[in-house]
Amino acid sequence: MSRSTPRFRQTWTALRALLVFTVVLGLGYPLVVLGLGQSLFPVQANGSLVRVDGDVVGSSLLGQSFRDADGDPLPEWFQPRPSAAGDGYDGGASGGSNQGPENPDLIAAIEERRAAIAAFEGVDPASIPADALTASASGLDPHISPAYALLQVDRVAAARALPESAVHDLVERHIRDRDLGFVGEPTVNVLELNVALAQLDEAD
Secondary structure, X not given: OOOHHHHHHHHHHHHHHHHHHHHHHHHHHHHHHHHHHHHHOHHHHOOOEEEEOOEEEEEOOOOOOOEOOOOOEOOOOOOOOOOOOOOOOOHHHOOOOOOOOOOHHHHHHHHHHHHXXXXXXXXXXXXXXXXXXXXXXXXXXXXXXXXXXXXXXXXXXXXXXXXXXXXXXXXXXXXXXXXXXXXXOOEEEHHHHHXXXXXXXXXX
């Protein structure tokens, strides 16, 4: 009996510790974080959903394709950067190509994209920025550079019969500065820009 008592106490102590930590870390902590997220950052906590007339059209955190059924880019929309996630912007297959900068397949893909974009936009191939030619590490990046967004202004304006100045100003208003003023590079969220473009077109 005397030998089993310390063992019983140790076991009981361990079980009580397990119960306490399960309640505190398994229930209490997640509920506190959930409550703080919903009260302080409700939009972000619920997926940063973008709505148009009450309908969800996507998330500002995830890129999406603006192409037709044949995979051709739609001229009336701003186009995102390429995606290596599945067939393109597939949330279930997020990831990059993992091809190095000297990989011949990657080099060939970049040159093919450069030629296609130059023809589609009617611009000098040398003026096409790098993000228009390469996929992001996740394949789901919703942002492009201001340079790539501005490069598309003429084509989008022509496709929608809108003044180039109006579309240019729309892009300028959607340029997001560096985080904290110095982290990263300025970006443009393609989905948010296209939603604003549709509203501009309707108001015209």
